[in-house]
Amino acid sequence: MTREPGDLPPRMDVGPPVGRERTYHDACLGGYWPSHICFFKVSSMTAPPITLHVCLNCRSPEDADTCRAGTRLHAALTDRLDGRDDISLSGVDCLSVCKRPVTVAFAATNKWTYVAADAIDPDEVITAAERYAASEDGRVPWRERPTLLKSGLVARIPPQPETRR
Numbered sequence: 473m474t475r476e477p478g479d480l481p482p483r484m485d486v487g488p489p490v491g492r493e494r495t496y497h498d499a500c501l502g503g504y505w506p507s508h509i510c511f512f513k514v515s516s517m518t519a520p521p522i523t524l525h526v527c528l529n530c531r532s533p534e535d536a537d538t539c540r541a542g543t544r545l546h547a548a549l550t551d552r553l554d555g556r557d558d559i560s561l562s563g564v565d566c567l568s569v570c571k572r573p574v575t576v577a578f579a580a581t582n583k584w585t586y587v588a589a590d591a592i593d594p595d596e597v598i599t600a601a602e603r604y605a606a607s608e609d610g611r612v613p614w615r616e617r618p619t620l621l622k623s624g625l626v627a628r629i630p631p632q633p634e635t636r637r
């Protein structure tokens with residue numbers, strides 16, 4: 473078969489894995505569009521919100537005991553995320569990476585959990601959260617990661633079913 477300019481490649485309807493309902497994103501995985509140009513890649517259209525954990529107790533060396541970097545970052549994120557339903561903010565006591573303030577973690581059902589440190593800029597944290605939310609399983613491609621998910625990355629933890637052997 474000869475394709476003319478403007479013809480679309482044939483559709484290959486692969487469908488979702490057994491046991492999971494079809495989502496918009498399945499159209500990209502098995503349909504016309506490669507996933508990197510997918511118009512439906514904003515998985516928040518169907519996905520529940522991801523959770524962004526922020527350590528409230530992280531403290532920079534110059535911080536007073538009553539005004540900690542973690543609390544300030546959490547407050548800045550609260551302002552910026554007001555009205556959004558794709559990222560659920562969670563303040564936590566400690567993520568056990570205390571020497572690299574501020575520590576944050578990105579978590580969601582059926583996704584890898586990412587723990588990152590040295591989080592200072594709330595806009596970068598939100599960018600990281602958005603890339604995480606848009607990823608299929610939590611693993612953000614290296615070229616799409618902000619610095620927080622490169623040099624700031626402390627650990628990634630597989631989703632629960634993958635821990636079973």
Ligand code: FES
Nearest residue numbers: 527530567569570
């Ligand atoms: S005080 Fe922030 S990770 Fe422990």
